[in-house]
């Protein structure tokens with residue numbers, strides 16, 4: 085059913101509806117959808133009711149209300165007079181391709197050290213290079229694996245419009261498989277999956293411990309690879325780290341190219357923000373953001389590009405609402421919760437230790453009273469990092485630097501802000517220190 089809606093991951097995916105939930109028109113504008121479990125029913129109702137109603141309306145079925153009935157109950161409760169459920173045609177797997185997010189393309193993917201290998205491999209596969217089969221991308225949450233996978237799919241579809249490129253999550257694979265089993269349509273299922281030219285399965289770790297799904301995936305995988313069809317997989321861990329996978333499955337997953345997407349460094353985070361801001365500005369040219377805000381976000385939100393992107397979206401919405409420039413203060417107010425959450429990473433003590441090490445001075449001199457330039461400048465650098473990488477207040481920072489007053493901290497921070505544009509050495513030092521602290 086080609087419905088477009090945000091799925092559980094917010095990426096335009098739908099749960100399987102083909103056989104798992106067939107609409108039966110019961111008259112009076114009410115349709116009963118038979119679902120395998122009450123849980124699935126309420127999930128579909130919560131997330132996709134509007135889309136289903138819209139699709140039914142489009143198909144000429146005047147339905148104003150949906151009832152989600154778990155299978156056993158639906159059979160028992162079905163009114164004798166109810167019209168029989170019209171059999172939906174089994175969904176061709178290619179139907180899933182309509183669910184690609186048009187924003188997740190190579191054009192919009194910012195390349196940095198942490199993802200350049202994964203990006204290069206993805207490009208090669210998208211260009212038709214057959215040496216990496218399967219291509220297995222793995223890495224932490226929100227680092228761009230799905231983006232890369234969907235970019236491959238979109239590029240392949242643009243290059244070879246006739247190719248059947250199927251993108252789905254491992255969960256969707258399982259739901260389809262279970263539905264096919266239940267409805268005794270395994271032949272359809274097998275045929276449909278074996279007819280694709282490219283199979284892309286996101287979050288494959290999901291099938292770990294699900295023995296029958298794993299078994300079926302293994303057969304699908306082998307059949308496709310034997311026919312020379314491309315497979316692309318993503319997971320939050322490498323194949324060997326996914327426990328509860330059968331040995332033969334693990335080994336097949338590793339038989340192509342396994343590439344890690346690493347946590348984004350500061351430059352990449354900043355690059356992603358700049359790219360997202362450019363898109364936001366294209367939609368709203370009046371958007372004004374003060375210097376230093378993107379740098380602040382990139383320095384402070386380090387774990388996950390999705391969270392970083394969400395923070396910028398929130399800020400832009402806020403800026404738009406209040407109709408004024410987005411300043412650092414506004415960012416701090418508006419993103420307090422996100423910033424506090426990502427704060428745990430770097431402490432002032434760590435900053436002091438790293439800065440002392442970097443400038444080869446003793447920690448006692450860094451925080452002590454001596455005003456010698458060789459101590460004062462590193463001290464200001466450390467204060468600047470404390471200000472931009474933690475959410476500590478100025479008085480708090482002052483206290484941790486030998487009980488100094490907050491005005492001394494302000495002076496130090498301003499000094500470094502000036503120097504980082506005029507003094508390349510300071511800019512390099514800051515860069516190195518930031519990386520070391522985030523590592």
Ligand SMILES: Nc1ncnc2c1ncn2[C@@H]1O[C@H](COP(=O)(O)OP(=O)(O)OP(=O)(O)O)[C@@H](O)[C@H]1O
Pocket residue numbers: 188192193194195199223224225226227228229230231232287320356359389390393
């Ligand atoms: N290099 C990048 N350039 C531009 N945007 C990126 C990049 N990496 C990630 N993003 C954006 O960050 C968000 C999260 O990325 P994505 O969903 O691909 O992460 P993921 O690694 O698949 O995460 P998960 O493990 O949770 O599925 C998306 O909006 C994506 O567009």
